[in-house]
Amino acid sequence: MTSVYRKVRVKAGPGGWGGPLVLEPDERRNKVMSVTGGGIHPVAQRIAELTGAQAIDGFFKPAPDAEVLCVVIDCGGTARVGVYPMKRIPTIDIYPASPSGPLASFIKEDVFVSGVRLDDIEVVA
Amino acid sequence: MTERRLIYRSRVSRVGERAGELMAGGLMVLFGEQAPEALAEFSVLHEHTGFAGVLRPGLVVAIGGEAYRVTAVGERAEQNLRLLGHFVLKFDGAGVPELPGHVHVHGDCPRAVNPGSWLEIYEDDPGQVGGPGA
Known part of the structure; x- marks a missing residue:
């Protein structure tokens, strides 16, 4: 059975930080959750x-x-920016935030990217 | 004589099990009750039913009757409060917002917040009477 899912690369926009993140859904992880x-x-x-x-x-x-x-x-606060990276859930921030605050140590390039615009998302083969 | 004008009132319904970790660092994250679980864990949740006011320095935020003067308001804080009952209180008295979602206040962060406590925002500075909304 061929997968219905495709892989995308998400890079930081102007003034943004982190990434790029490569995201590929599977049968288990297949929700893009907007916490906006x-x-x-x-x-x-x-x-x-x-x-x-x-x-x-x-x-x-x-x-x-x-x-x-x-x-x-x-x-650009503390909660949403820090909590999801801490849980190792890939986090895409529209706002060009950089790591800060008490959860900053969890905000790593491999799990966080910021300043993202529509044009910063592309399908990869 | 100063007069208090209440602009927001909401009851604390739940305190996330890890909210205390942030509070120990001088930071309180508030969210309406519909916050997703990952955020709720770190937050003080309250029965947010809408906010139509203006958040600005000089207001007073009170939690369980303890009053804290607002010193700076990030550019996104008011929208976050309106939409989600969300703002991040930073107890450092800073005059310039550190992050767009932050509301800075004077005073020491409470060590604990009890469900059932009131979260209130009011103005008590007579100099602002006659301003927008008066």
Whole structure:
């Protein structure tokens, strides 16, 4: 059976930090969780479309961490920026944040990328 | 005489099991009850029912009756509060926001917050009476 999923590369946008992240959904991890507030962010929607994963709103229909391919956040705060990298869940920040705050030590290039725009997402073979 | 004008009131419903780790470092993360589990673990959750005011320095944030003067407000904090009941309180009295989602206040971070406590935001500075919304 051929996989319905595709792989994408997400790189940092202008002023951003971290990445690039390579994301490929599988049968287990196939949710792109938008933890942005105000609905599903276009960046989450794009990643879902390109990979074949499902975009969900983390505030209204959250998925268990084990099903999450990546989260998309848009907050230059401490919580969302730090908590998901700490849990080793790939984190895509729309805001061009760099590691800071009490959870900064968990924010690594291999699990966090920021300043991401729609054009920073591309399918890789 | 100063008059208090309450602009936000919400009851604390749950305190995440690891919220204390951040509070020990002078940081309190607040979220409405619909926060996903990973965030809830580090947060003080409250019955957010909407916010229509303006967040600005000079306001007072009170938690369980303890009052903290706001010294700086990040550019995203008000929108986060409105949409998600979310803001990050940093107890360092900074005059310039460190991060866009932060609200800085004077005073020491409480060591614990009890469910059932009120989270309130009010203005008590007479100099602002007659400002927007008055």
